[in-house]
Each structure stands twice: as structure tokens, then as C-alpha cells.
Amino acid sequence: MPNQSNITVFLKEGELESEKMKEVLRDTGNLFFKRLDTETSLHENAVVYLSGKATIPQLFIGSYPIGGTEILERLWKSRRIRDIIHFLTEEPGINMGAYHAESLEIGAEDSHFIDYIPKSDGTSSKDPEQWPILHFYKDFFGFWPNTFVYLHHWPEVYKRFFYCHNMPTIQSAKKILGPAMLCAVGYATSNAHGCNYCQVHSVATMGDMSMTAIEQLRLARIGQREENNPFDEYWVSIADLASMATLNQVPPHYLERLHHLAPSEKNRFVVNEEIMAVALVSAAFGFLNVFNDLVGLEIEGGWAVAAEQRLQLESGRHAVNSNQNPTNLDHPLPTNGPSIDQMMKKYIKEVKDYSSYCKQHVGMLPPWIAAFPEHLRSLQAAFYSEVMTHKPNSHLTCELKHLMAYVSHIEKEHQKLAEAEAYMAHFVSSDKNRTIERIQHAFAIASHRGGNSQLFSLAEQAALQLAYVSAQMPLVTPRRFSQQIADHFDADTCIELFVVCGIASLNQRFTAIISWPQDPVILQFMNENKLERNLEILRFPLL
Structure with missing residues (x-):
């Protein structure tokens, strides 16, 4: 009994x-x-x-x-x-x-890593490849955003996030959705996550235009749409798709519903393009929401004040220490570096064949990368592979990074992503039998639901538990969990951990909208090694 x-x-x-x-x-x-x-x-x-x-x-x-x-x-x-x-x-x-x-x-206590990780100043960088980033934000924001103050601790990922993911995906989506809808989608996916920093950026980044767009979206959602409000049932449903992606709750047949709601002049190709654009924006904000919340960084004051006054959008757990935006780019910037387009082409050239490139670095072409638009696949491969391969002088093994993503995917109920990460963890491992055991116990250790702790060092256990915490909404960093990270890892490695959690979230939001077939090699790997595939048993193990 x-x-x-x-x-x-x-x-x-x-x-x-x-x-x-x-x-x-x-x-x-x-x-x-x-x-x-x-x-x-x-x-x-x-x-x-x-x-x-x-x-x-x-x-x-x-x-x-x-x-x-x-x-x-x-x-x-x-x-x-x-x-x-x-x-x-x-x-x-x-x-x-x-x-x-x-x-x-x-x-x-909801402790913030900005109290542990020093700021990294890239605003006077000597690296010409970073100069286009500074020029872009000086022209577009007027300042270097606080996300990069911390992401800059990993300079190569700082560059690749901008050139290989954020810039090309947002550019592509903006052409398809238009600037107002772009802001609405960014707001919707960040609002569902609870990231106040990204919500403020979504509503303030284009001034009155983006503020008005969010006001109109809010009114349309509660049935108070006026004639000049562009958010009809179709566009509200598009914004809702971004919210659903954050929660991994896109209902069956929802995409087909969008086709039925679309105006008669939009054919299936156009609607599918718009769905893909939502997936790309949601993915970019998936990375930003998790990274920014893990760091606990401050919101730029001028934007925070504007968002609160106009839209009653509070800063939440992200502090605001000024009523002005930063002046960190108020100085002459070097002008003889490469262009953004040249930097994108550089990474595409480095990758060459994205399928072979991924197989070399992670053992396979991740199926979600193959689902990206063709012109973005090489860039996405360059970003993902850089994050998940071993960094010189890092305490994080490639296997542990994939196990962290595996944990995050299980908690967010993305079975196919979890299985792909399990396969890649095994591929990069030097002790493959032990890795099979570690796959079987990683989530139990991360979620405090049992597991064989002898399979993981204390530092590895802390990293897995961080991955579990990073998949919660709202995301908080209780000192019980964050202190373990600070005890075991230096500031640069903390950023590396946060980036791994961020890219897991990026892939989750994309996959919530854009379905892709599981690679038969992964299925064979799971079956041959008798690895559990039932998501409920994985999430609530009895070990």
C-alpha cells in the first residue's frame, strides 16, 4: 500500500x-x-x-x-x-x-550573474571583423546593447550569432513580414517566455512605429480592433503562432488554419513564407530570451522608460539603473573593416558544403538545419557547430554540451531534438559506453529526480541543472542553482554555458513551428542502444 x-x-x-x-x-x-x-x-x-x-x-x-x-x-x-x-x-x-x-x-533568491561576470567592452575593438556590428548598432539603436556586453566574452560566438544567425534571419523575416509585424512577433514570443528585456527591445527598437504596432496587437487580441488596425484575424493568429512556439504548444493543424485565414490574394507559398519568417524570428528570440534571462542583464534606461510609460511594460527582474540609453558608441568608429555582407560570405565560404561540415564537427547534419531556408543553412551550420565544439582552454567537453541541450529539450518536450543531441553526444565522446549511461541518467540528475550521480562530476551536475533551469518559464536563477555554477566555472565558461542553453532554445522554437523528419540513423542509434524514447518516462524517470 x-x-x-x-x-x-x-x-x-x-x-x-x-x-x-x-x-x-x-x-x-x-x-x-x-x-x-x-x-x-x-x-x-x-x-x-x-x-x-x-x-x-x-x-x-x-x-x-x-x-x-x-x-x-x-x-x-x-x-x-x-x-x-x-x-x-x-x-x-x-x-x-x-x-x-x-x-x-x-x-x-533570484541572483543575477551580472554580479559575478564582469562586463566585456567591445565598443573599441581592435578586431576589424567586429566593426560592422558596432556600425550597425550605432545606426539602428544608437548604442551597443547589453546582451553583447556579456556575449562578447566569447568573441567568435559574438560574431557568429550576429553574422550567421541574428542578422540574416531577421533580415529575411523583415522582408517577408514587414517591420511592424516583425516587432509584433518578437514581442509575442518574448512575452510568452517572460523575458522583459526582449519585450522592451521589441516594442522600443523602432520608436513610435513599434510602440504603435504592439498597442494595435494588444487591442486586436481583445476584440477592440479599429479600421486602421492592420492586425486582422490572420495577423493576430500569426503573432499567436510565435507565442505557441515559445511554449511548444502549436496545436495540430494550426498551420493549415493560417492558410484558411489568409486573404485570398495570398497563395500557399506566400503563407508558408510568412510561417517560416515567424519561425526564424522566434528562433532568434529563443536564444536571446534564455541568454539574457540567465545573465540577468540590465535594460537600457531610455527604452525601459519609454516602454513603461507608453505600454506599462515593466522591467521585471532586469534592473534599470538610468533613464537614459547607453552612450557607449558616442565616439568615432573605424571605417576600413569588412561589410556585414562580406562577413556573411566569409562564413559561408568557410563552411562550403554544410552537410559535410556538420558531419565533420558533430557527426551528422542536424535535421533542423536542413529544414532552414537554403540560403541560411550554411550560416546556421557555422553558428551551431562553433557553439557545440570544444573551445580552447574550456572546461566543457563537447559531450557535456550536447547532454545539456538534451536535458533542455526533454524538459521542453522536444523529443526529436533530444534524440538528435543524444546521438551527437555519443558521436563526440571518447568513451562511448559510458556516454550511453550518461545519456540515461542526465535528465534525472538535472531535475533532481534520481540518477547515478557517480557518472558526473559536481561541475557537470551543476551544468546539467542549469540546462534544466534554463528551460523553465518564467526563467529565474535561484542562488541554490546559480551558486553551483559560480563555484565551478569562471566567467568566460559561464557565458559558454549560457550560449549552449540559448542555442537549445533557438532550435526548440524553430522546431515547434517547422516540422522535420527524424534521421533514420538517429532512430537506429536509439533502438540499438536501448535508449528510452517515451517522453513521459524520460521526464519522470525511476532510477
Whole structure:
């Protein structure tokens, strides 16, 4: 008989989700559970400390974290929850008396890595290949954005993110969607994630035009669209697609619905182009949302003030220390460097055949890269391969990077992406049998759901747990998790970790919209090595 008294649920009395959680527990027959209301700071801190999540309710069986109401409902329908309860029947429930209030408060504090990672100044760079980036932002923003103050710690990825992904994908999408819709999509995907920094950039980057676009989108979404509002049902649905991609909740047949909603003058090719453009913008912001939130960087003051005054968009967990934008580019910039177009061509030339290039670096052509528009595949291959290969003097192995992406994909329920990363982790490994074991236990270690900790060093465990935290929404960095990273890795390696988490999010948002077939080689690898493919079992392992 299972020990149902080891079930602990943190609730907020009177709130809809908490009341629904109690109903689901009763429906499942779990009538005996310890209820801890989060009206007290002790219990509120305990939720974040124990789960790494900032949402309530949160359910635990013993110390095994389950999650919120939706997850419990799904586990009940599949009966997986019964397996978990029986497996953990001897494990006692959470004993709050074992935790000191001060320790919980410190461990749950949303700490920012800007307090640990020094700023990197690229505004006076001696590298001619970086000069076009400075010119672009001086002309477009008027300042060098704070994202790059930290991404610049990894100069080559700083360049490749700009030249190989952000610039070409946003340029392509802008031509297809137009500037107003481009801002709306960036806002929608960032709003669903909860990244205030990127929301502010989306609404302020083009001044009155982008502010007006977001105002019109908001009004159209609540049925208050006036005649001059361009956001009809089709364009609102396009923006909603970006939100759904963030959550990996694009419903079946939603893309076909867009074809039905499209004006009669748009043929299927045009609508598919617009869907692809949304995928590209969502992917770019997927990287930015996760990277910026992990760093916890400040929002540029002038834009933050404008967004709050006009759209009541607050800074959230991103501090604002001034009411003015930075003046970091208010100096003469070198003018004899390459152009942006020349830099793009340089990376395309380096890659040559993107399929062979990827096979050399990661063992295969990642299927999602093959799903990108043809003119972007070489650039995307150059960006992804640089991130996932070994960096000189780095403490991160290629295998660990792929395992981090594997963890993130499982948490965001992207099975095909997770399987591809498992294959690549195995390919780059020098001890392939051990890597199979590490694949089997990586997510359990990352999510505090068991696993063989002897397979991973303490630093590797911290990196995997960071990947798990990076896949949460809203994304917070509780000190219990962030301190482990600061203890084991220097500032440059922290940026490398954040980039890996960011590119995992990039690929997730693209894949949520643009489907692609799984490579038969990956399926064969999973089957031959008897690796679990059931996503629910992967997310809630019994190891």
C-alpha cells in the first residue's frame, strides 16, 4: 500500500490553479497529502529552492519534484503517477523542520550573474571583423546593447550569432513580414517566455512605429480592433503562432488554419513564407530570451522608460539603473573593416558544403538545419557547430554540451531534438559506453529526480541543472542553482554555458513551428542502444 502521506503540495489558498490541484489530487485518490500554503515567505522560498521554479502550485512525492496541476493531470491520465508513488513509497515527505528559514531565503533568491561576470567592452575593438556590428548598432539603436556586453566574452560566438544567425534571419523575416509585424512577433514570443528585456527591445527598437504596432496587437487580441488596425484575424493568429512556439504548444493543424485565414490574394507559398519568417524570428528570440534571462542583464534606461510609460511594460527582474540609453558608441568608429555582407560570405565560404561540415564537427547534419531556408543553412551550420565544439582552454567537453541541450529539450518536450543531441553526444565522446549511461541518467540528475550521480562530476551536475533551469518559464536563477555554477566555472565558461542553453532554445522554437523528419540513423542509434524514447518516462524517470 503506497504511503500517500509522503505527498507534499505547495499551494496558494484561493487561487484557481491551487484549487484545481486539490481537485485533481482528490480525483486521483490521493486524499492524504501535506498541504503547505505559500502565504508565508518560508514556504514560498521552499518552492523555488526545492524545484527551481517560481510558479505555484508545486507537488512533490517524497523529495521527488512533480510540478504543477497540468503535469499532475497528464501523469494521472497515463497512470505514470501511480508508478512514481509506488516507487517512492518508502521515501518520507518533505520535512520543513529540516530547513533553516535563512538558508531557504538565500537559496531561493533570484541572483543575477551580472554580479559575478564582469562586463566585456567591445565598443573599441581592435578586431576589424567586429566593426560592422558596432556600425550597425550605432545606426539602428544608437548604442551597443547589453546582451553583447556579456556575449562578447566569447568573441567568435559574438560574431557568429550576429553574422550567421541574428542578422540574416531577421533580415529575411523583415522582408517577408514587414517591420511592424516583425516587432509584433518578437514581442509575442518574448512575452510568452517572460523575458522583459526582449519585450522592451521589441516594442522600443523602432520608436513610435513599434510602440504603435504592439498597442494595435494588444487591442486586436481583445476584440477592440479599429479600421486602421492592420492586425486582422490572420495577423493576430500569426503573432499567436510565435507565442505557441515559445511554449511548444502549436496545436495540430494550426498551420493549415493560417492558410484558411489568409486573404485570398495570398497563395500557399506566400503563407508558408510568412510561417517560416515567424519561425526564424522566434528562433532568434529563443536564444536571446534564455541568454539574457540567465545573465540577468540590465535594460537600457531610455527604452525601459519609454516602454513603461507608453505600454506599462515593466522591467521585471532586469534592473534599470538610468533613464537614459547607453552612450557607449558616442565616439568615432573605424571605417576600413569588412561589410556585414562580406562577413556573411566569409562564413559561408568557410563552411562550403554544410552537410559535410556538420558531419565533420558533430557527426551528422542536424535535421533542423536542413529544414532552414537554403540560403541560411550554411550560416546556421557555422553558428551551431562553433557553439557545440570544444573551445580552447574550456572546461566543457563537447559531450557535456550536447547532454545539456538534451536535458533542455526533454524538459521542453522536444523529443526529436533530444534524440538528435543524444546521438551527437555519443558521436563526440571518447568513451562511448559510458556516454550511453550518461545519456540515461542526465535528465534525472538535472531535475533532481534520481540518477547515478557517480557518472558526473559536481561541475557537470551543476551544468546539467542549469540546462534544466534554463528551460523553465518564467526563467529565474535561484542562488541554490546559480551558486553551483559560480563555484565551478569562471566567467568566460559561464557565458559558454549560457550560449549552449540559448542555442537549445533557438532550435526548440524553430522546431515547434517547422516540422522535420527524424534521421533514420538517429532512430537506429536509439533502438540499438536501448535508449528510452517515451517522453513521459524520460521526464519522470525511476532510477
